[in-house]
Amino acid sequence: MMKSNELDTVVVLGHINPDGDAAGSVMGIAHYIGVNYPEYQVFPYLADTIDKGPKLQVRQDKKFDPFEKPDLQGKRFATVICDTATLARLSGREFYEASVASIVIDHHASNEGYGDRNYTKVSEACAVNVFYSLNQDDLKKAAEAEEYPNAADYIYLGIVHDTNAFQRADESIMKAATKLLELGVDHRRIIQTRQIDTLEDLEKRADILKNAIRVLDGKVAYVCINKEEKVKKNISYEEIHPISSILRDCADIELGFTMYEEEPDRWRCSFRSDGKWLDVNELITPFGGGGHAGAAGLRKRTGDMEELRSQILERVKKLRAEKCFT
Template sequence: MNQFLQAISEAQTIVILGHIRPDGDCVGSCTGMYNYITDNYPEKQVDIYLGDFDDKFLFLRGADMISHAADTGKTYDLCLALDCASTDRFGEFGVYYETAKRKAAIDHHASNPGYGDICLVRPDASAACEAIYGILERDKISRYCAESLYLGIVHDTGVFKHSNTTKETMCVAGDLIELGANPQKTIDDTFYSKTFMQNQILGQALLNSHMELDGQCIVTCLRKDVFDHYHASSVDVDGVVDQIRVTRGIEVAVFYYEYEPNVYKFSLRSNVKVDVSKIALTHDGGGHIRAAGFSLAGEQAEIEAQVLAQIAQALKEA
């Protein structure tokens, strides 16, 4: 039994946390671990705290048990921090990490400094879900746990087409299918399926896009008035940056949106040459070599020019 499973076996109350604005890998990691623990240790109290996420993930067992508001009166024997590169990315739920008697983290972000009493950081893993699979006992993984872990890998690899997809990734995915994950349902219903409103927003983003840096970079922005018009939230822009990334001839794709007046959330993607995580880190963001994000405050034209200058320098050095 490894040190993570030992910590789980010794704890009676466990809290599971992920990063702010949870994506598929984050939700999959948290529900996957939740199912593993509750399947094998039904006597333990296990709670998950995450911010709001897309309803398309609600088919995962345990997703409906996730709390979206903090109850500061609770404390836990063990905090499991999953798919979270740093402790400042827990958002309002960081109080549970701080007050837990023991802290453990499993992640795949290279920028993770290695926090917690027990920590596993695997930058070679395609997703936190792949790293989590590696520490679990295979014969104790249920169909429900497998579904969650498979979903996380699907989303962080872009359905196995991003450069973080490895032979091991495919072997793990195949194993999870053997354990009960449903590829067609997971991929069609959670990766490609979109609401009418999400398609409308994607259309606006595509119409607003423009080429920069001699055709090596594509940029698009959505202002707050567009969000207000559609009554949209951050979950409704999922996939926009990946859509513009496949524009022919592009090395870097930039999508950013205004979520508060003059405050913008940036998502960067690269294809071959640029490490966008280095750009994100200069703005207190994070991510991976080919996918990263951060927030910036200021006038739209000024901050776009600032980010483009950083991309231009990165292209020059590549």
């Protein structure tokens, strides 16, 4: 596509509020192109609202500063977009709109199918799909780059973060990870990007968890933080974000979710299950959200959060009843 469109510039993009997988996929591809296609100019771009752990790694990058927006006024270029299911969630969307050619690599079941080429395969991490779509000899070349982090380090970062440090790994993920270790990735160094909690963080988390409410025979647990509580207890979205996974991972809980009033009457909600007891993507699609079977999100404007919550819980009951019946 670069050749047929006579392009020499490519911008690599990911989703808003980038996590380890978005950052790892975007930066991995940027480094891969940088090493193997030196004739092309590469600009990875990431929103600076990136998660704390991955930011530690990206900040050590000697080749790229992805937090700076490239100036491409009047230039023709291509885009590669990673880990982004919908255009509404794309960070740097103006680059995609202005690009002459585009490739999308994603792992969300809810991907809209946008882009000139769309490689979406449902898997645990976009970075796994990136790994398997790259030429393995060229990836080896990119991994031979002396500097840290290189393409292999970034792809490994993405896999580590989206699988929750291999908790949700399968054979193809472990094979990819082993291959990356063979290419020189230092597991211990990258796993440090997940150990970022201070004692104060844990105490605050304990305080939030004390307010969890259990419903539906105790199998569902949730935490709601309205704007008053948010201000009173000084709770940021970053602090509420891991709570749904923590609840879901409890041995006696099947579905965990959080509702957080990020702006007056605008609720940001996060849903986690094992993907089998309940498909949370299926659960919240009718409300305008989406994601994966085991992890999905929803942003909703409503002045009546309790009504929204009871509608969601009603749908949980309905989907569970259907499941038990079939």
